[in-house]
Amino acid sequence: MNLRRDVFQAIADPTRRAILLLVASQSLTAGAIAANFDTARPTVSKHLQILTECELLEQKQSGREIHYHINAKKMKAIADFIEPFRQMWDDRFNKLETIMKEFMPIAIGTKK
Amino acid sequence: MEMKTKVHAEEGKQDLTITREFDLPVELLFRAYAEPELIEQWMGNKVLKFEAKKYGGWHFEKKDDKGNIVFEADGVIHEFIPNQKITRTFEMYKTPFGVQLEVTAFEKLTDETSKVNMHVIYESAEQRDLVLKLPFAQGINWAHNRIQELLSKLK
Numbered sequence: 001m002n003l004r005r006d007v008f009q010a011i012a013d014p015t016r017r018a019i020l021l022l023v024a025s026q027s028l029t030a031g032a033i034a035a036n037f038d039t040a041r042p043t044v045s046k047h048l049q050i051l052t053e054c055e056l057l058e059q060k061q062s063g064r065e066i067h068y069h070i071n072a073k074k075m076k077a078i079a080d081f082i083e084p085f086r087q088m089w090d091d092r093f094n095k096l097e098t099i100m101k102e103f104m105p106i107a108i109g110t111k112k
Numbered sequence: 113m114e115m116k117t118k119v120h121a122e123e124g125k126q127d128l129t130i131t132r133e134f135d136l137p138v139e140l141l142f143r144a145y146a147e148p149e150l151i152e153q154w155m156g157n158k159v160l161k162f163e164a165k166k167y168g169g170w171h172f173e174k175k176d177d178k179g180n181i182v183f184e185a186d187g188v189i190h191e192f193i194p195n196q197k198i199t200r201t202f203e204m205y206k207t208p209f210g211v212q213l214e215v216t217a218f219e220k221l222t223d224e225t226s227k228v229n230m231h232v233i234y235e236s237a238e239q240r241d242l243v244l245k246l247p248f249a250q251g252i253n254w255a256h257n258r259i260q261e262l263l264s265k266l267k
Contacts, residue, residue, distance in 0.1 A: 085243075086115070086119040089119065089130050093117050093228075095156075096144050099153045099154050100136050100143070100150070104136075107140055
């Protein structure tokens with residue numbers, strides 16, 4: 001098992017970002033978090049495990065239930081949120097490049 | 113590892129720049145920005161309106177599988193110089209992000225490579241920072257009230 005996971009890798013996934021957003025306002029149980037997604041429960045559990053491993057989420061025992069809450073300190077460590085924004089544009093531009101490379105043979109001869 | 117896409121945002125400022133080099137001739141890169149059927153492919157949204165000229169309007173929309181609109185934005189084109197520059201305004205619906213001004217410059221590097229430089233200016237530094245946090249909200253249904261509530265709290 002990978003114990004030291006990269007924070008940016010953790011937040012690269014849209015479901016995990018959504019989980020962080022959900023838990024941002026209140027601590028929730030794994031079941032309550034999973035109820036917000038169409039994804040299978042084990043998949044959500046896996047995401048929770050990754051987020052916990054990189055310390056973005058913390059677990060707190062409350063009676064018989066385990067609540068997940070956000071680790072504000074760690075969240076702050078993500079340099080003012082630029083990386084996910086950069087990643088979003090990088091994905092977009094990668095797609096542009098791929099599409100236009102496929103389009104290139106067609107484009108020859110139809111140049112404006 | 114050298115990152116292909118670079119974002120430069122200084123703390124406390126109301127603008128940012130996004131730069132990227134492409135293995136594409138500049139003419140081809142520009143077409144990706146100029147033709148609705150190509151825009152739709154890489155941006156992943158529907159192009160409802162795109163008037164490639166001064167004072168021309170543009171309007172994009174994206175729906176999820178259930179038909180809910182998850183992204184909608186529009187604006188006006190102020191400058192449209194093929195293979196060189198597009199200046200436009202950009203405003204996303206139902207968000208607190210305000211209007212942004214985008215100056216996109218296209219540059220030929222070699223016959224086969226090119227570069228894009230986007231300068232984005234927001235209404236305030238606060239609004240810029242709000243947009244920087246936006247990717248956290250991706251993958252969620254925007255129509256979901258709770259999420260919108262959370263987003264406004266991120267301010």
